[in-house]
Amino acid sequence: MPETAELAERFEATLAADQRIEPRDWMPEGYRTTLIRQIAQHAHSEVIGMQPEGNWISRAPSLKRKAILVAKVQDEAGHGLYLYSAAETLGVSRAELTDLLHDGQQKYSSIFNYPTLTWADVGAIGWLVDGAAITNQIPLCRCSYGPYARAMVRVCKEESFHQRQGYEILYTLSHGSSRQKAMAQDALDRWYWPSLMMFGPPDAESTHSARSMAWRIKRLSNDELRQRFVDMIVPQAEALGLTLPDPQLTWNAERGHYDHGPIDWEEFTRVLRGHGPCNAARMEHKRRAHAEGAWVRDAAVAYAAKRSVEAVSVA
């Protein structure tokens, strides 16, 4: 077995050559724990993220919209599974990660602590929340950790339909009756700022960013990603005929980007600390669903055990 110094050198050389780190490679403990925390939080977000939209499955306005929403929510469950699968290659178990979420020791994206008040919110989530997620996830397809990068490739392929279906919902509403258009505008008013917060605190205050960039886990900074997102949605909002609720939003010809107004980071911190409108409800629902599913998991294990005993006695 080579010395740690030699292993560390090999690890750095792999990163420097822009090659991927694979599960059985030696890696610094900090790299491993950073990845576990990030991938787990990402997985939890996919799973908790099913709740706000799930709220509208039974009330979707048509069978077509209902089938689309079911498929979308099912995809999010799949994304959670790809990500838990990637996290497990780092030596944690699924059960541990579930416990850490249920105990509040690991987090999920704060965006899912906002309520879905109307059908237009389903549109706003698809367009803005999935749109922000895609912006975030595209560079993660080149993340230095192989299993995470590969999971992101799968996820990104599936996300584009999520964003489009949301946009289509808002487009339909904004070109409908005046009440429908008002509903779309109201949803946009409520989801715009939280979606900008999804990229995390400004670079100057982001604690883990520099190290994650050095390890090539993160490829672009929070502010760079946020800028990409804003530049993407401004013309899209124009096509909807809706107004982004940001009076300071202006084209900056010098930078070649849109400038946006100041983000209320106090609100972000408040929601992150558990005081958003739905934090308690989301966690309560998650714990209950898990507890109520216990008998199914147990029954499946008992059945598998019985079948394997039968198989042995026949042989």
Add this chain to the structure above:
Amino acid sequence: MSTPDPGRVARPGPGERRDWPLWEVFVRARRGLSHVHVGSLHAPDATLALRNARDVYTRRQEGVSVWVVPASAITASSPDEKDPFFAPAGDKAYRHPTFYDVPDGVRQL
């Protein structure tokens, strides 16, 4: 951590197996291609592992055939991907066609 919280899910004792066994999933995308590793999942037995694999990894017709293999049944070359195990292939450039000189004008070789 020491104060009991009735809202929390009771945890089984140490050593008790919590997760269903882990299976690695391989998908053949279409006829003519090999099965390729796509990820893993947990399932109590092979039948459910296959069903879960279909639901998790082939929602968009990504495959025409799926294999599930208990993760514990896989033997890997070594704990490290960069490994002397593969060294014997390193110094045998003559296994590649580019090793050989072909005279000018000679074709289809």
